[in-house]
Structure formats: structure tokens, C-alpha cells
Amino acid sequence: MKQKSWDIHLEEMMEAGVHFGHQARKWNPKMTSYIFTERKGIHILNLTQTARFLSEACDLLANAASGGKQFLIVGTKYQAADLVASAATRARCHYVNKKWLGGMLTNWSTIETRLQRFRDLEDKENMGLLNQLPKKEAANLKRQLAQLRKNLGGIKYMTSLPDIVIIIDQQKEFTAIQECITLGIPTICLVDTDCNPDLTDIPIPANDDARASIRWILNKLTSAIREGRYNSMEIK
Amino acid sequence: MAAVAPNLVCFGACREASQQMWCNNHTSVVGSIAKPLLSVGWWLSSSGNNNSSRFQGNNNKAREDYYGNNFAGGATSSNSSRGVSRLHYCVVAAALAGPRAKDSLLVEAEERWQRALTNPLDGVSFTYEEFSDALSKYDFSFEVGDLVKGIVFKVDYNGALIDIGAKAPAHLPLQEACIFKLKSLEEVGLVPGIEEEFLILREDDDNGRMILSLRKLQYDLSWERCRQLQSDDVVIRGKVVLANKGGLVVQVEGLRGFVPFSQISARQDPEELVDKELPLKFLEVDEEQTRLVLSNRKALAESQSVFGIGSVVLGTVQTVKPYGAFIDMGGVSGLLHISQISHDRLTTVESVLAPGDKLKVMILSQDKDRGRISLSTKKLEPTPGDMLRNPALVYEKADEMAKTFRQRVAQAEAAAKAEELRLHQESGFALRADLAASANVLGLEELDLAASTSGED
Numbered sequence: 001m002k003q004k005s006w007d008i009h010l011e012e013m014m015e016a017g018v019h020f021g022h023q024a025r026k027w028n029p030k031m032t033s034y035i036f037t038e039r040k041g042i043h044i045l046n047l048t049q050t051a052r053f054l055s056e057a058c059d060l061l062a063n064a065a066s067g068g069k070q071f072l073i074v075g076t077k078y079q080a081a082d083l084v085a086s087a088a089t090r091a092r093c094h095y096v097n098k099k100w101l102g103g104m105l106t107n108w109s110t111i112e113t114r115l116q117r118f119r120d121l122e123d124k125e126n127m128g129l130l131n132q133l134p135k136k137e138a139a140n141l142k143r144q145l146a147q148l149r150k151n152l153g154g155i156k157y158m159t160s161l162p163d164i165v166i167i168i169d170q171q172k173e174f175t176a177i178q179e180c181i182t183l184g185i186p187t188i189c190l191v192d193t194d195c196n197p198d199l200t201d202i203p204i205p206a207n208d209d210a211r212a213s214i215r216w217i218l219n220k221l222t223s224a225i226r227e228g229r230y231n232s233m234e235i236k
Numbered sequence: 237m238a239a240v241a242p243n244l245v246c247f248g249a250c251r252e253a254s255q256q257m258w259c260n261n262h263t264s265v266v267g268s269i270a271k272p273l274l275s276v277g278w279w280l281s282s283s284g285n286n287n288s289s290r291f292q293g294n295n296n297k298a299r300e301d302y303y304g305n306n307f308a309g310g311a312t313s314s315n316s317s318r319g320v321s322r323l324h325y326c327v328v329a330a331a332l333a334g335p336r337a338k339d340s341l342l343v344e345a346e347e348r349w350q351r352a353l354t355n356p357l358d359g360v361s362f363t364y365e366e367f368s369d370a371l372s373k374y375d376f377s378f379e380v381g382d383l384v385k386g387i388v389f390k391v392d393y394n395g396a397l398i399d400i401g402a403k404a405p406a407h408l409p410l411q412e413a414c415i416f417k418l419k420s421l422e423e424v425g426l427v428p429g430i431e432e433e434f435l436i437l438r439e440d441d442d443n444g445r446m447i448l449s450l451r452k453l454q455y456d457l458s459w460e461r462c463r464q465l466q467s468d469d470v471v472i473r474g475k476v477v478l479a480n481k482g483g484l485v486v487q488v489e490g491l492r493g494f495v496p497f498s499q500i501s502a503r504q505d506p507e508e509l510v511d512k513e514l515p516l517k518f519l520e521v522d523e524e525q526t527r528l529v530l531s532n533r534k535a536l537a538e539s540q541s542v543f544g545i546g547s548v549v550l551g552t553v554q555t556v557k558p559y560g561a562f563i564d565m566g567g568v569s570g571l572l573h574i575s576q577i578s579h580d581r582l583t584t585v586e587s588v589l590a591p592g593d594k595l596k597v598m599i600l601s602q603d604k605d606r607g608r609i610s611l612s613t614k615k616l617e618p619t620p621g622d623m624l625r626n627p628a629l630v631y632e633k634a635d636e637m638a639k640t641f642r643q644r645v646a647q648a649e650a651a652a653k654a655e656e657l658r659l660h661q662e663s664g665f666a667l668r669a670d671l672a673a674s675a676n677v678l679g680l681e682e683l684d685l686a687a688s689t690s691g692e693d
Contacts, residue, residue, distance in 0.1 A: 014370055020403040036368070040377075042403065047367050049352075056348040064341060078390050078397055079405055163341055186345040201345040202352075209404040211389060 006058045006220060008051045016212040019045050021193030031193050034205040043193040045205045054217070057188045057202045058224035064164055065228025066235070072155070073218070074176045075168030076100060079211045083218055084168065088154060091222035092229070094162060095154035096176075105161055105179040111152070118148040118156065164188065166221060169208045170195040190217060378402055378446060380436050386448070387431045391421050398434065404445045408434065412449040415458070415490040424450070458489045459523045465489075466518035473513045474530065484509060486516065486530060493528035498562075500532045533569065545599055548616070548635055553593040561589050563597055563611055570609030572597060577613050598641070615641045 013019065021027070021035065021043035036046040061071070071093040075084035081097040088095035096104070104111055121141060124130055130138050165180050167173045167189040177199050180187045189200035190208045197203040207213040378384060378400070386398035386406065395409040413424050426432070434448040465472060474488035483496040495516065500509075520529035551565035560573040574585055582588065589595070597611040616637040 010367060010370060014373070017401070017403060019371070022403075036371075039371075044371065046364075048364050052352045053349075056352045060345055060348055063344070069341070079399075082389075164345075184342060186342050201342070202349050207403060210402070211399050211405065212401070 006055050006224065008054055008220065010047060010051075012216065013047055013050065016207075016216040017210045018050060018206045018213045018216065019047050020207045020210070020213075021045050022209075027193045028196055030196055030198060031191065031205070034191070034197065034203075035193060045193065045207070050205050053202055053204045054220060057204060058220060060186075060188070060202065061164065061221060061224040062228035062231070065225045066232035068232060069163035070094065070158070070160070071164050071166065071225060072096065072158070072162035073166045073168075074100060074173050075214070077169050077172055077208075079209065080168045080214050083211065083215050085154065087215075087218040087222045091225045093222075093225060094158045097154060098151050100173060100176050101151060102175055103179070104155075104176075105183055105185070108161060111155075114148065115152060115156065115158070118145075118152055121145045121148065161185065167200070168214060168218075170200065188221070190214070378436055380438055382436045383433055383453075384436060384448075385431060385433050387429065388426050389428050391426060391428060393420070396421050396426050398448060400434075400446070400448075402446065406434075406436075406446040406448050407440065408448040408450065412437065412447070412451050415451055415454050454490065458491050459521070461489050462491065462518060462521045462528065463523075466521045469517065471515050471517055474516045475513050476509045476511060479510060486514070488516065488528070488530065491528055493530045495530050495532055498533075499530070545601060548596050548598050551595065551597050551611075553589050553591050553595070556585050556589060556591055558585070561585050563595070565597070565609075570597070570599070570611045572611040572613065575614075576600070576611065579614055596635075 019036075021031075024038050024041050024043055027035070027043055031043075034046055034049055036044045038044065064071070071091075073084050073088045073093055073095040075081065075095075075097055076099060084095050084097045101111070121144060124141070125145060130141055133141070161183065162185065165176070165185055165187045167176055167180075167187055170177060170189050170191055171194060177187060177189065181199065186201045188202045188204065189195075190206050191197050191200065191203040192206070192208045195203075195208075197205070204217065206217055384400045384406075386400035388396050388398050389405070390397040393410075395407055395413075397405045398408055399405050408421075408426075410418055410421065413421055413426065418424065432450075433453070434450060435452050437447045437449040437452070439445070440447045472488060474486035474493065477485045477487050477492065479485070483494055483498075484500065486493050486495055493516075495514075499519070500514075514532050516530040516532055518528075519531045520527055522528075549565045551563035551570075554562040554564040554569055556562075558574075560571050560576075562569050563572050572589075574582055577585070577588060595613065596616065597613055598615050600610040600612045602609050
């Protein structure tokens, strides 16, 4: 468990607006220890703690990655959706950026069936079998394929439950967090001032609304994952 | 709700107290191998105690349980307010479910979390003070009415989401994107990735989400353009949108303007003009009162051939007013003042002229700037008072009279010039200006006097 510096600079964080919280009225009192002050009716998060938690999270990810673990990034907000997809593909993790289907993890067996169907349909399409069917059936199957791709596209290659789950907005992905807690999967979550930091294993107090902030944090986390994987390859 | 699955554990939250007691009693006894079995035993025995309230919010990672003495530096059972450790039931889950891979990860995560809490500044490259100092530097403040540059990152049927560097992205509704009605935002050219300037309309959410507008900016631009066109005196084409009581409503540069009936020179019905384009010139451009008045006639006055002063034109009476009549001559209209109709005094115009009457008029003067032409039929009367008694005669004799008039005007001018020269020889420069002015006046207004002057000479 070596400590490594992850290049977390104050200026970068403030440029990205990581320190802004939600409006002062809409806070969760459990976040008191993470809030620095209130300015103009908006809470400001304590970036020293953000940096600290972020470095711990990165270490955890790097170690897990070098051990060959699987990760899942969940982010369904408007602002986060495409960022999550690109970050996950860069780091070769699974991701969910459209609606989180209920039971995706707890009902893994059913989801596995769906993934199987997804694979079958894709194979059929690649082989061109869909065009040999009558129009209506072909249209039906294509529509199914499109839906599956939309919802499960990010977890296409997942074979079992992930080892660590990274969640972007705790309020929005409440179901995801609950499932992870049920199953005992460690979570790393971006908490804003209106979230509950006790639900997650490693909270990273940060702004979950602005794109720049989400992008910056995801960059750090995914670079940690890649670092870990690279190290594991080196060792081998 | 309690999630029940055959091989997964049910996590009814147990009462703190019972848990505490049990742990404390058995802390010293357990070894690492026996722990899972013990935990299973615990679970089975307390299954009757199935509280279906889920994991408490108070999910502090307490390590006061029997694992407490294994962790380095762990403060243990003195934390009596802590609830059941998640670690605890997850281990139980793992024990029953099978592989223990997750168990170590969770342990590690917990450990790290604790470490971060207890060791807050370890490995952080800046200090608390630096952070608080830098806060004021990076504060953003967007007021209503500001112009901001933003990048569009999502477009849907309702509007667009734009990243402006504030806490949360801002929203641009469909109605606010353009002056004209839009079906989708792509028509204005807003696709994800475009950077543009927007105006902040108001603050919407509690999150500080702003509502932006492009429309206001476009309005300002349109007004500016209209002002410029007015000062340049340019003819523009406007589409007639509807006809109302006082005139027509046209659309020009995206703004709605008004053309009063008096300023329309067309011979058609106003209703027929809807959806047609007319050449227009700006009369009034007032942004504060949002008044935009245009004139068709002014635009046409330019394009019309210039009528010479003194020429006779055939015209139709357009409207009759108490002070005279408006005569339409080939699209251009002029005013025939009541005093210029006939030598005899008239009280009302209606007695002589009615709308639709055809008559010949002589042009007295033309005011290009205001598109006004002054007319007269007085000069065309062979004998004074003819207009009243015998309009037809006036009509016939009009050309003759005009010719005569012009001759007399020429004579008057010649006479005035001679006078001038004479006076100039006698008294010098000072008088010349006076004479010149009076000569003009004489020539046009008072023919009798001119006749008498020429007669004198």
C-alpha cells in the first residue's frame, strides 16, 4: 500500500469549481465536517479534505486495479453521462450512464440473461441474419437491440459483480448505492452538500453539478486505475 | 424493506445494545477462523429479531466489534454510540455467499477512510490557509442581465443545457432562443460543442441554475439595425402580417412595425395586402416605447419620377379632410389645401370635391424629405371661381392655364432680375439679397402683383 502523490493541485480544483456546494438551504447536516463555510447562500466544501479523500480513493483504486479487480462507474445525470462513458472507455471499466435499472446488481442473474440476449442479437446482426427475416420481425429485433445497447451498453463485458463502484451523484443514484450496500461492494462516491456521507465507503466531497468538476475528478480516478493496471502488467 | 435471497444475508438492523453486549462478551475468545462461524451463529439466533428497518443511516464504520483488537490503533468498544458496522454484516454475507475477495477490499476501504479522517493533511499539497485565501480568487458571480460565454453540451426538445462555468449548468429554453418561432434548437445552430454568448435572464433553481436567453440579444441587434437603416434612409422590404383599424402591421428585421393607412400608397384593399411584401421606409424608431412606424409612401416617393414644379398632373381624390384633400397621382399623393382650390373662399371641401373625383392639379412644391407634395388648382382657373361653378371647364383648360402660369412666372422672374440690376446700380449690394427673395415670393404666390409689376415695366 504505497502512498503516491496523485498530482492534486488546489488551483486546478478551484478552476473546475470543485469547491462549490449546493444552496445553503438544501444541505444535509451530516456534511458539517466537510463544509468549509457559506458564501452568498452557497456552501463551500473544504478542499483539503477533498484532496485527502481523493488521494485515498486513488490509492485504493490503484491497488485494486493491480490486483485485477473490476470497476463500475455510475453516472446518469445529464452533465455526467457522456463524461462517464468516455472516462470508462479510457480506463477500460464498465459504466452505467443511462438509467440504472433496478436490481442491476442484486438481480444480477436476470441481468446476465439480458446480457446474453444482447450478445446473441449483436452476433446475429453482425452476421447479417437480421436482414433475412421478414420486415416486422427484423424491426422488432433491431428495436430490442437498440434498447439493450442503450441501457446495458456500458456493462456489456461484465461477467460478475464489480469489485468497486464509483458513483457520481449520490442523490440521483440512490438505488445504486443501496444495492452496493446490500451486496457489500465498496463504493467511492462524489458527495455534495446535500448528500449523506455515511452511506458510502469513501466519500469525496465535491461539486457534482458542474461538468468541469465531474470531469476533473473522473480523470483522477481513472488515471489511478490505469496506473494500477500498468503496474500489474509491469510486475508480470 | 429486507432483501431476502437464499444465499444472501438479510440485514435487519439489530438493536445496538444487544449487539454491543454480545461483542464485548466474546471479544477475547474468538480467533480468526472461528469468527465467521460465530457470526453465522449470531445471525441465526437473532433471526427472530428481524427488524425490517433497513441499514440505519448511522452507518459509521465502527470497529468496536470483535474485530476491534485486530486493527492497528483501533479505538474500540468505547464508542458506544456507533451502530452496527457494515463491515460486520458484509463479512457475514461473504461467509455465507462464498468468496471472500470483497471482504478484503471493504476492509481496505474502511481503513483508508479512517486514515483520511484521522490524518487529514497527509499527502495534501496545499494547506488550509492557502485554500481559504484562494477562495476569493475563484469566486464566480453571475448577475441577471450579464452576458456570458458558454458551451452547449446537451440539446433536447425543451431547450439546451449550457456550461457557463458556474456551479451548475444553465438552461436555455426553446422560446428564448430566437425571435421567430422555432421547432428545434438546431435551426439556430446550437449543437453540442458550440460556444456562444448568452444573456442571463433570471435565476431559476435553488441550485443556482440560470435561465439564459438569446432572444433579447437579437432584439437589441434588430433595433440597432433599424436605427441605422433609418439614419441611412434605406428602403427595405417588409412582409404584411395583418391589417387592423389604423393601418397594417408588418414584420421587418424580426420586429413588428406599423404602417398607418395614410402612409400606404397602394390602391388595393388593405386586407388584400396581407402576406405581401411592400417597400418601406422608417418613419419612427423608438426602442423605449417599442414604436416602429414605417411608411410605404415615402419609399415610393423616391422611386417615382420627379414632378417638376409647375407641371400639371392628373389625379384622383383620395381622402377629403377639413383642411383640404389628398390627391393621388400615380401612386404618389399630395395635399390640395383648401385655400389653393379656388380663388373664392370655400368653407368646406366636400362641396367641391368628393373621393374618387378626377381632376388636374398643378404642383406647387415638393418636399422630398417628408414625401409631401403641395398642389393647387387655383392657378388653373381661367376665371377666378371656376372651380366651384364649372369644374369641367377647369379640367379642360388646365393645361392652357398651366402654360400661361409658367409664362407669367418666367416674366415675373425676368422683371425681378431687371429690377434687381437697376437697384444694384443705384444702391449697391445690400439690397440685392432682399430683392432676390421678394422676387421669388412674388413669382409664385401673388400672380396679380407679378402681372401688375410686368405691366408697370
